[in-house]
Amino acid sequence: MNNYDVILSRVIKGIRNVNEFYVIVTEDNEVFRCNQLPASVPSITLDKMADAFYESCRDHLTKFAASEDNKDVYAISVYTDYNHLFAFYVNTLEGLGETYKNNSDVKYDEASFEYIFEIFNDEFELMREGYITAYHTVFDSNLGYHLPEYVGDFKDIKCALENIIFQEQSYFIALETAKRLKEFDIEQLNTTEDFVIYAKTGQNEGLDYSLTMRQTVPLSLLYRIFPEIQTGDEQFEQLKAEARALPLKKQIEYWLKEFNKERHGMNHNSKIVRCLKSDYEAVLALVENGVAIIPELYEEFKTAFIESDDSKESNNRIYFLNYTLGEFTLYPKEMVDDFRALLSSEEVQKINEYTVEDIKQTFYYMQRNQDF
Structure with missing residues (x-):
């Protein structure tokens, strides 16, 4: 399970980018x-x-x-x-x-x-x-x-x-x-x-x-x-309940850590893997908090964007936060405007081109769904 899983999961959910x-x-x-x-x-x-x-x-x-x-x-x-x-x-x-x-x-x-x-x-x-x-x-x-x-x-x-x-x-x-x-x-x-x-x-x-x-x-x-799927679902619901008891910032850190475990060769420690889930479930677990988590997510994303050093860990963090941001249906206009400025800043040069394209797709989506 990896970034590719998140892309596939969005496709399977029927999320289609604009044909540019x-x-x-x-x-x-x-x-x-x-x-x-x-x-x-x-x-x-x-x-x-x-x-x-x-x-x-x-x-x-x-x-x-x-x-x-x-x-x-x-x-x-x-x-x-x-x-x-x-x-x-x-x-x-x-x-x-x-x-x-x-x-x-x-x-x-x-x-x-x-x-x-x-x-x-x-x-x-x-x-x-x-x-x-x-x-x-x-x-x-x-x-x-x-x-x-x-x-x-x-x-x-x-x-x-x-x-x-x-x-x-x-x-x-x-x-x-x-x-x-x-x-x-x-x-x-x-x-x-x-x-x-x-x-x-x-x-x-x-x-x-x-x-x-x-x-x-x-x-x-x-x-x-597949009885094991039911067992995995029940265990994963328990994990989500534990995470939801945390402050929003701590929830983001919790699911980002789980998202990264498999990517660093730690399958045996990944709670997501043990529950027969894909990494996309970490994204959805945060989305279940509703719009209240959007400002916290954006601030975490913006910090990761500005501090990016193009390392694997840095790109994974940006990737996860970016895709989670793209899961909502309405965004504050001032956030979209700030995102636009972020994409025009010098910091974008520090991020690999494929991640930048993913970020642009999220921006286009947010722009179409901003709260006027």
Whole structure:
């Protein structure tokens, strides 16, 4: 569990950043940015990719439903990971085998699924190919977020993609597909009483148990399948109750310490890990204090920003406080104005560019949700 978990958790929760520009890859594999595309230039958007993937998975499900294997279906997993792999898994009790029916660790592990689909329709595969091409071109260019502006005539473009697709939105695509299949298509299958459909991130169990699977699996059923999740939930509620008894500043220090434990190779000491949670739960634990904690959070963030020395510990602190700030729905105007000045100060030069981009996204969000 790490900063990446926080990003994924926000994606899974449905928090989408504003699409600020398009990433353009030319026929010569040069990469540029463009704020607006002419209507005549086709683009790859997040919604188009999500629709194409859902349609393809639905086709696989429909064909499976018409086969003789359609009996005692107990699980469907819609999978993606940081390598941009997509897969659609289906399993039945017969496919699982008698030996493992009561072993949840094996029963819901994709490695034990009998029916695996990794080839999707042409529309989705073409978009995924364009995305992967652009992804590697961007990172091979070593330009990071500093892409040059496109000034051509739009006749040499290999592909153009919304920038938000690069912000781990493959996880949004998988989760939306699982939700839509559950709502519209599952009745075609002969399922068991405890049938589940869920998305998986391929990242870690804490993230999937604490957030991803809960988007499509009722909590009572999740507890029945994985009793250890219920135990972890109960233990984590006790931790939160203990933390809430502390002053707000002490609560921030408490959860920041837990957030950092895993990142410093201290998994065995991490209360979050022991409760089968992701680091994002530390963010949410602070948010449960409501708007009363926003001024304290901002002051802690501002101090961390000004005192940054670009060390790992310093960046982790900024990262955690920044993402926690971005979880609220209304912000004082004077705070937003102060944040704007902070981003224009010399201190921003001491922070790595990727963290700065995350901070800017939080600022844009706060700006849209300021209290006028």
